[in-house]
Amino acid sequence: MSAAPKRDQYDVVVIGAGPAGLAATATVADAGLSTLLLDENAGPGGQVWRAINSTPVKTEALLGTDYWSGAGIAKAASESDAEIIHRATVWSLDRNLELGISVGGGSAFIKARRVIIATGAQERPFPIPGWTLPGVMTAGAAQTMLKSSGLVPDCPAVIAGQGPLLWLLAAQILRLGGRIDRVLDTTPRANYIAALPHAFAFMTSPYFLKGLAMMREVKAKVQVVKGVTELSASGDGKLASVTYVAAGPRETIPADLLLLHQGVVPNVNLAMAAGVEHRWNELQLCWTPVLDADGNSSIPGIAIAGDGAGIGGAQAAVWRGRIAAVSAIKALRPAAKVIDYSSQLKRAERGRAFLDVLFQPAKQFRIPQGDTIVCRCEEITAKDVLDSVAIGATGPNQLKAYRRTGMGPCQGRLCGLTVTELMAEARGKSPQEIGYYRLRAPVKPIMLSELANLPKNEDATKAVVRG
Template sequence: MTADLAVVGAGPAGLAAAGTAAALGLSVTLLDAGERVGGQIHRHPAHGTVPRAARDLVRRLGGVRHLPGHHVWTVVRDADGWLLHAVVGADETPATVRARNVLLATGAHERQLPFPGWTLPGVVGAGGAQAMLKSGGVLPGRRVVVAGSGPLLLAVARTLAAAGARVPALVEAADPTAYARHLPALARNPGKLTEGAGHGAALLRRTTRLLTRHAVTAAHGTTRLEAVTVTRLDRAWRPVPGTGRRIPCDALAVGHGLVPQLELATGLGCATRRTPDSTPALHVDTEQRTSVPGVWAAGETCGVGGADLARTEGEIAALSLAGGDPRRAAVLVRRRARLRAFADAMAAVHRPGPGWTDWLDGATEVCRCEEVTAGRIREAVTELGARDARTVKLLTRAGMGWCQGRVCGQAVARLAGEDPAPDRRPLSCPVPLSHLAQPPGAA
C-alpha cells in the first residue's frame, strides 16, 4: 500500500500534520521511534495518563495509520514516490513504508558543551532529567543544580522542584537583559513572557538562586558527583578569574539548548540554513516545502521554536499537501511569523559565546565514546594542521564512536575553529548489516 503522506515523528509538528492531512482526505502513515505519541515535550509515563496537550492532538488522528516503535533510518526515492526503511522494536525487525510524499518532523536533541568532570555519574542532560521524571517518576538526585542556557532550564528546574528535589541554583550562561534588543518580538508574544515569569516566580518561592552570566565550569566527585564549581562569565562566555564558587549537589542537569535532528533530511539532499545561534536547520519555503520535491518539514528540524510553532508549521505543511483552505493557511502563516520571530530572538540571546572553550583543561574528555580529550583536539589544530572538524576527526577519532558525533560534534567543531556543519550520516541510527545486504520488503 502506498500512502499519500508518510510523516516521520509523532511530536507536536508530526501530530498536527498527520491529523490535518487525514481530515482533508489524504491517506497518512505516521511513523515514530517512540511507543506513544507526543514527542519529548509531551513525554508521558509508559503506563500512565496521556498529557492533555497530547490528547488534544491524538483526537485529530482519526484515519491515520500509526506505526509506533518504528525508527526510520533512511528514505530513498521509489517509482511511486518514496521508500522509508525502519527498524522496529528491540529485535530490530525490518520494515518498509511507501508514500507519495514525506513530511519530516524529527525534532531535536540537546546541545552539550563539555567541562571538567562532565562524565561523572550524576551529571545528566537538562532535557534528560525532565524525561526521567516524566516517563519513570525518577529524580536524578535530591539536590540538583540546573545549568546551561536557554528557556528550557526554567521549566526543568520548576519540574524538578515540584517533584521534591532541592534546586539550590539555576545557572544561566547568557545575559537575559539582551532580550531588550528584541522588544518587537517580545511584544508580539506576551504569552511567552508570562510563561517564563511564572516559572521564575515558582522557583523563587522555593528559594532557588538564579545566577545569570554564570556557568558550571567543573564538576567534582570520586565515584559520583558531589559538587560543582560555578563561575561568572564575561560577555564572550570566558570564565572571570577569581569568581568561582563551589555548590554541593548530588546531581547536575545541564544543557545549552537544542540542535535540530537533520540526518534523514541531509541524506536526501535538503538544503539547510543557519539560525541566529549558528545552528544548522532545514531551509523551507512559505508552505514548509524543503528544497527536495515531495519532501516537507515542520517543527524543530526547521529551527528550534517550541510546541506552538511546531504545531503551526505541521498544519501549514498539511494544508499545502492537501490543498486546504487558503484563508486558514494565511492565518497560520502570520502566526508562524510571530512565533518564529520569538524563536530567533531566543536563539540570538542564548547563542554560546566563543569563550566557553576556556572552560576546558587539556584532560577534559570532549568525545566520550572514543575518550578524546580537549588537549588532543587542540594538538591536532595547532600542531598537526587540522582546520576543520572532519580533519580533527580523522586525526583523533573524535566523533567516531557509538553516538557518531551527536553529543560531541558541536564542541569538536568549535575547538576546530568553525561553525558546526549539518549532520550528514547515511544512516540515522544503528542498523543490522543484514538490513543493508537485503533491503526489507513492504510493511
C-alpha cells in the first residue's frame, strides 16, 4: 500500500479535505494532537474548492472570490503537522473508531481517539425521463471538469434545475467562454411566497448581493425560462433534445448537453454505516445526522462537520469544522486553551432558511412516475418500485430483495432519497417512518485483493462483516 499511514493510531482522524475537513485538520494539528487527514481526491478542496492548488483557471474573477478563499485554509492544513493522504478511500468506520482505508491498491485498519467526518454534500437525485442518457450530467460533474481542467461546453447546452450552484456554474461557464443556450429554472412559484418570512435575514446576509449579481450576469447573456413544471430529455442512444413546460405550450429544443441540478444533500453513507443516528429533515428534504451544538453524533468520539451535518454552505462548513475540532481538543486535552467559534457560525448561517424554503425542489422532480429510472445501477423504474410496494415491500431494505435497488456501485447515493420518498407516498407514511437503506461496510467499492490482504484476525473480520 503506497503512502500508507505512518501510525496505527491517531488522536484525531479527519475524513474529507473540503472546507470543514481542512479547517478541522489545521485546528487540531495546531493544538499538538496527532492528526491524519484522509481524502479521495488528488488534492485538497473538496467540491467547493476543488483543485484549489492545481486548477488551470488562474484568473481570480473567473471562478470568484469565494472559490479562492479556500487557498489560505488549504495552505494552513498542508503546513500544519497533520499527516495528509490523498487518493485514500475510507470504506469502513465502526463504533470503536476503527477505520478501514484503501490507498494505492492496498488496505489497512487504523484506530482513532476521535473521528471527524467531513465528507460534505452530494447532489440531490434529479430523476426525470431521460436522465440516464449520455449527454445528461449533473451540474457538479460539469463544475468538476471546469475547475480541474478548465473545460466548458462548446456545443448546444442547457442547464436545468434550481439552487445557488446552478447560477454559479452558469456564470463560471460564461466567464470562461463556454456555451449555454438556455437556463430552465424549476423553482416552484409558490416557494417565493413561502420564503418571504425569511427574506430579511437573507437580505442582511453576505449571500444576497452576490446571488443577485450572479443572476443578473447570467440573464444578461442567456435566455432564462422560469417556472418550469415539466422536464424531460430525449435521444436515440444519446441526448438530442430537451422538452419542458413553463406556463405555456410544451417546447422542445435541441441539445447535446443537459446539466441538471436541484440542490445538494448531506453525504450520509459513511456515517450511517457507522451507526450514527439520522433523522428526516422536513425543510431540506433529506437525512441529516442527530448532533449536538459541537457536532458530536450519537456515537461517542464521532463528530460530523460541514455539509454532511446539514446543508449550510462553504463558510458555515469552515466554522463547523473548527467547532468540531475544538470539541475534540477539549476532550483529549482538557487544559488546552480554545476559541469559541459559535458566533462566526451563526453569522455564516444567516439567511439559510430563506434558501432552504425557496429552493425546496418540486414534488414532481423528486418523486418520478411510470418508466422513469429511479435506480440507475440496476435500471429500476418508478413503476417497478410501486409494483413491489403493491406486493408487500414495506421499505427500502425490503425493496432490495424485490428489485436490488441500492445494491449497485453507488450504494444508494443516486436513488436512496427517491426510493424513500416514493415508497412513503405510496404507503401513506412519512419518510421517517419508511426509513433508509441499511448501510454496511464496505461503503465504497474496493478490490477483493485488498480485502484478502487485510490482517487475518477476529477484529478485522468483524470490521468488514458485522451484523
